[in-house]
Amino acid sequence: MNIGDVARSTGLPAKTIRYYEDIDLVTPARASNGYREYVEQDVHRLSFIQRARSLGFSIDECRLLLSLYNDKQRASSDVKSLALAKIDEIDRKIEELGSLRSTLKTLADHCHGNSRPDCPILEEMAKGVS
Amino acid sequence: MNIGDVARSTGLPAKTIRYYEDIDLVTPARASNGYREYVEQDVHRLSFIQRARSLGFSIDECRLLLSLYNDKQRASSDVKSLALAKIDEIDRKIEELGSLRSTLKTLADHCHGNSRPDCPILEEMAKGVS
DNA sequence: GCTAGTGGTTCCAGTCACTGGAAGGTCAAG
DNA sequence: CTTGACCTTCCAGTGACTGGAACCACTAGC
Incomplete structure (x- = not known):
């Protein structure tokens, strides 16, 4: 999945998705041509962030929420x-x-x-x- | 009235008040020592801006709101x-x-x-x- | 194979509204 | 006369993007 497809399916601008990689929120693999290659889990995380952001959570709060989400033991x-x-x-x-x-x-x-x-x-x- | 007094009475940081001068929102007179000298009207404008800003109005919108009571020529x-x-x-x-x-x-x-x-x-x- | 068009890449700059910090001048109290 | 609070300017950084230049990659049609 290229960045354009991800942009379409998450509703986030490609620029923003790249920015999220810059700040280590979602770091996709790279294809041999240098293109970002997103897998389902990346898309899922990005959608999660999109929704949390639209609910008024800051990037750092999103980071926290993601870690809570990924931590099966969280309270x-x-x-x-x-x-x-x-x-x-x-x-x-x-x-x-x-x-x-x-x-x-x-x-x-x-x-x-x-x-x-x-x-x-x-x-x-x-x-x-x- | 020095900037510190204004900061205390409006709740705005001195830094922010100086910034507002930079962008020509509230431009106080200067004392002979170079200190900013605020009068009541400045303080009032700053309080108004503080309130409007805290409610999500942009600086430009604040400028517009201020013009509601500042422009003596308006209808x-x-x-x-x-x-x-x-x-x-x-x-x-x-x-x-x-x-x-x-x-x-x-x-x-x-x-x-x-x-x-x-x-x-x-x-x-x-x-x-x- | 050539070309056009779309979509990807990096990097640098700009935005908005501040905010922090350095380096230094001013003033009132002790 | 020193201390400390308060003031000054200037420059840089923040958060969360956003715009643009310059260039590379892939696909379709000729």
Whole structure:
């Protein structure tokens, strides 16, 4: 399996797949012509990484998850606590987004929306009333 | 106000504040000794940026958000439509985060979190039931 | 065998938004 | 007058890619 096929089947750009080799995440064999030769297990690891990344895990966290995945003796509690920590992180982001949203909402609600430049809420914000 | 005070009151590292000057986001006056001299308005701008950044807005988006209350010449309708567009963006972000969260939550809930190696979080990432 | 086209290779540079560290200037306290 | 905190600039590195140049390999059609 060449890199292009792997790219198609994992949804990862070839560039990214090469980058993952650079950082020793997935290191395929090489054919006699120098092409990367991916086997099923490589593709599997790459798909795993793709999914973990899209769930917001960092590369280092992916490395950890992969090692947990490959370690048949690992405790599922390790993975669970990692996931729970991520959930906390997400909750914090959502909360902060909500607060910026309400700031902007207040702003929008108090704007006349006409062609004059006056917008008292903006003036207040500029002065420090957040 | 020196950069250290500003760092303490905004929660931004001094390094970052200097970087923001580099990219012309917040450009304080200089004292005779070369020190940066921040006024209240600078601090407020920096706090706003801090908040917006922590919510995933790019520097360029921050520039746009700042223009909401910095441009005295804008029509308030411009302000309003910009704010409303941003709110839509925030809503989309919140929704995405929410779905990420629920995926992780479901997985974590089904994980026993004990010392045995079966773990639905890893299994899901391996299989690709996203 | 020649050529075109696709897909592979390496390497170097750039991106974004910082972050770290060196080398040195400034200031208030003891 | 020294100590130590705080400030300055500049240069380099980070994470996770991404773009591009220059070149090699394979396949299909003529």
